[in-house]
Amino acid sequence: MNFCPQCGQALEERQIDGHPRKCCPDKACASIAWNNPTPVIAVLVEYEGKVLLARNAAWKEGMFSVITGYLEAGETPEECALRELGEELGLSGRIVSTIGHYAFPQKNQLILAFHVEAEGEIRLNEELVEFRLVPREKLKPWNFGTGLAVRDWLIQQGLPAGFLQFPPPTLATIETESSTGA
Numbered sequence: 731m732n733f734c735p736q737c738g739q740a741l742e743e744r745q746i747d748g749h750p751r752k753c754c755p756d757k758a759c760a761s762i763a764w765n766n767p768t769p770v771i772a773v774l775v776e777y778e779g780k781v782l783l784a785r786n787a788a789w790k791e792g793m794f795s796v797i798t799g800y801l802e803a804g805e806t807p808e809e810c811a812l813r814e815l816g817e818e819l820g821l822s823g824r825i826v827s828t829i830g831h832y833a834f835p836q837k838n839q840l841i842l843a844f845h846v847e848a849e850g851e852i853r854l855n856e857e858l859v860e861f862r863l864v865p866r867e868k869l870k871p872w873n874f875g876t877g878l879a880v881r882d883w884l885i886q887q888g889l890p891a892g893f894l895q896f897p898p899p900t901l902a903t904i905e906t907e908s909s910t911g912a
């Protein structure tokens with residue numbers, strides 16, 4: 731953000747409580763862009779006994795993730811999870827459990843993750859280009875972002891949960907063993 735959302739003046743960087751903040755120089759306005767993390771809902775979708783991972787249209791081939799979406803105003807995280815399930819996959823479902831919450835500083839987000847059991851006929855929306863149904867024991871979580879939720883879910887299921895030993899890429903994605911063509 732470079733301009734004040736209140737009055738439109740160019741913002742200046744200042745130190746406030748030890749953090750660099752973008753501040754409006756107008757004395758009367760004095761607006762501050764706090765840059766707080768954005769809540770993102772992650773949905774680990776169980777479908778016909780497998781975990782559904784999808785590839786975003788912007789991601790390279792072989793990179794898959796659980797479903798994610800932004801919370802809408804007035805919506806609970808659980809409502810958001812079920813709405814995203816419908817919008818992105820065309821499925822209905824129920825919340826099985828809360829998996830956990832995860833800081834994702836690379837994207838300035840806070841991830842709230844849920845396990846959902848889903849049913850219906852899968853119809854991807856335009857954000858997604860393909861999906862995989864992955865047996866739980868084949869999941870290979872990244873060591874950041876939504877991968878942390880997948881790791882915790884595997885532990886909650888009593889399964890071993892090793893991270894992929896990759897340098898962290900910039901997206902919260904999960905690569906599966908099957909995605910390498912094996």
Ligand SMILES: [Zn+2]
Pocket residue numbers: 734735736737738739754755756759760761
């Ligand atoms: Zn201003």
